[in-house]
Amino acid sequence: MSDPESPSPSPSPSPSPFPFPSPSPFTPRHGHAPGAWPLLGHLPHLATRPLAFLDSLPGHGDVVRVRMGTRTAHVVSHPALVRRVLTDRGSFDRSGVLYEKVRALLGDGLATCPNAEHRAQRRALQPAFHHSHMDRYAAVMTAETQVLTGRWRPGAVVDVTEEAFRLTTAVAVRAMFSAGITPRAAEELREALEVLLRGVYTRVVAPAVDHVPSPARRRYRRALARWRTGVAAIVAAYRAAGVDHGDALSLLLAVRDEHGRALSDAELGDQVATLVLAGAETTSSVVAWALRLLADHPEAAARLHGELETVLAGRPVTPEDLPRLPYTGDVVREVLRLYPPAWAVARTTTRTTELAGRALPPGSTVICCLYLLHRRRELFPDAARFDPGRWTAGEVPRDAWLPFGIGATKCVGDVFGTVEATLALAAIASRWRLTPVSPRPPRPVPRIVLSPGPQPMRLARR
Template sequence: MNRPDDPTPAPPSEAALRTLPPPRHGDAPGAWPLLGHLPHLAGRPLAFLDSLPGHGDVVRVRMGTRTAHVVTHPALVRRVLTDRRSFDRSGVLYEKVRALLGNGLATCPNAEHRDQRRALQPAFHPSLLPRYTAVMAAETQALTARWRPGAVVDVTEEAFRLTTAVAVRTLFSAGITPHAAEELREALEILLRGVYTRVVAPAVDRVPSPARRRYRRALARWRTGVAAIVAAYRAAGVDHGDALSLLLAVRDEHGRALSDAELGDQVATLVLAGAETTSSVVAWALRLLADHPEAAARLHAELDGVLAGGPVTGADLPRLPYTRDVVREVLRLYPPAWAVTRTAVRETELAGLTLPPGATVICCLYLLHRRPDLFPEPALFDPGRWADAGVPRDAWLPFGLGATKCVGDVFGTAEAGLALAAIASHWRLTPVAPRPPRPVPRIVLSPGPQPMRLAER
């Protein structure tokens, strides 16, 4: 945090975007023979990424025999994410992610996206948010009811358990057994660890190893578990008023219902959006607040004043602006969608660089959010920077942009705010290990294991 007499760094203004210098392109140094930059991406990926802005706003990175173009300029990120005629969600990277999640809303090509989003949109209608926030509050209470003062918990694992439980209850209110829910959670954990490796180094799947066998077993368990849930709902034929019931009722313009395979893909998308992304935000928030006592004190003062020791509900969120700003600052520093990929489908140009059809483009939102010309002192965790200034539309994009922006953005921010408020209003968490967390790149940026000691406030 800043010293008390320091001015709070403000978010960027629209004027700051207009005065950015023209984007330039370059090449990342340090490529290995044959392997390119894969050793850097496998060993210290974020340190490698942090070095790229010094070489341009579009930087060529070699991934074995492939070349990727890492984009960090706000105008270029907007163009890549919104120019659907030039850039599509296709290519090797998306093939690997589809092998995990299927062809759902988060992974489907542009041509299928509008129809899929239309099918999922009813599950995120604003009228359903009070029902969802009630589930979020109840599950957070159930989680923390098991905590004991003096105990040590891994907040990353606890946050993942919480958001998985919320995803299961909002998706499948009819319920699944605790054993089935735990099997899905364990399988998802293995898959999320393994998919980053397979995206960066696709050849890993061709090498027999215990890790490959674990990954394939987890993938089979995940698909079998989701298929069983879909089949049970379809057989029951009862409207439970939850997300899966809404999806079962969806019909396209020809009156066709979603197939079991399509339902399974959408369930995978919703579980990922409802579990892994939000859990990383909650875990990062708890650790960053523990490392920044001034921010924690300000958060506690707000919670004590608004909640007065009572439980938090969805209706309280509009009265918790600093809590909201903590979530926004975590999303800036560690955006869940930290690297969004696209494939050029026709010859196009970025920053004076001609891209051929098939070129891989990576919009690195992690680097966009840390540009010092957009966010002063960008590495500083300071929720106060959001208090007095608006945010230009292209500087802060934790949920993506355009037609493919995350459909669950409101759901996720509400869940993160509720979880943070419920935990911080009653508990003080202290890291067991004082060393800074090392982000673990997966589909999202996870803080990795974070053992913290519990104390009641």
């Protein structure tokens, strides 16, 4: 990632391993990515070597114009500009083709609604994430991790990416609806959700799949119908019982807007689907990346196991242990830095807006690339290296680590996701040794979430 035109950091008299105060002082530059094909633009690069292409962008500027077919996007990786795009809601909105497609599939949930609807929706959902509910959610997380690893056998090979996804979708279903749902119904909903989450991505990038009859289309439609009838039945049961079960659905049922109106059944279904969509694959990818990176970095793994042995002494992890597991927390933070699941956060300009000295007309697509921001060599020493130790060495500048975004739309589930990933990692790493079947490095798959792709690993008891 060479960046010949950007000023190189001057030597600092301070002993700090990071020479810049925060926020970052380097002046943002605008540039464009070379190598566009006629008509296709940079799509061939994005399709064949997406991360290498992304990694090359900061060499051309801090805001880089990229062509995707006939559309143009401006990819931002400068900390001050990422902050500006995500917090200047007068100039940037969650509108445009991508959001329209997701909304068409999932309805208008909190994670995709435009600015005009955001405040009311956020106020409605925020209480479900109040810290007073975390204990109950954490109990679901530890119970579901035990169910998952209870199925594991020494010597077997599991795909940790799939297993982590199974865990987080199960936790999501259980945290949303704790009552009136049998284990079988919960598993059916979880399965439907899995098909839906995979299918939404396919439909966003290739909407044509919905016009061609195929087994995959039938499976997606069946899953959608099952999800809708399943959620409707649970909502009806909750309404009829009129009892506060203390879970996310009970909280959503109690929500009233400023006119005293409750959410309709369709709105409830959309919000539940959005929460699960936003929370399940993001969190599972952190767990999967952590397990793989630890297997590839024995020193970090030894330090983690040392901490887990000392603190847990062989007993199962509980949420109360988390403050005494700082290194485990640093592993999760470092994974979120190197492989931020929400690697690209899109916005559309709503008026002519200046960015790095260029005036962007209204309707321009701007992509905040958190993956690139977290790897800027101007911000992080040895930026591409997995090094959880950098968190205690003071090598992480404030404002340069934004895996949950920033401002009014900052992730509502940041604590939920972090606690879930940390508990799952502690529970798995304290009991199991996982060895990759293939020594080949993972090939990250940047889709809606930056997933490590399939990761078959062999299990051994610790």
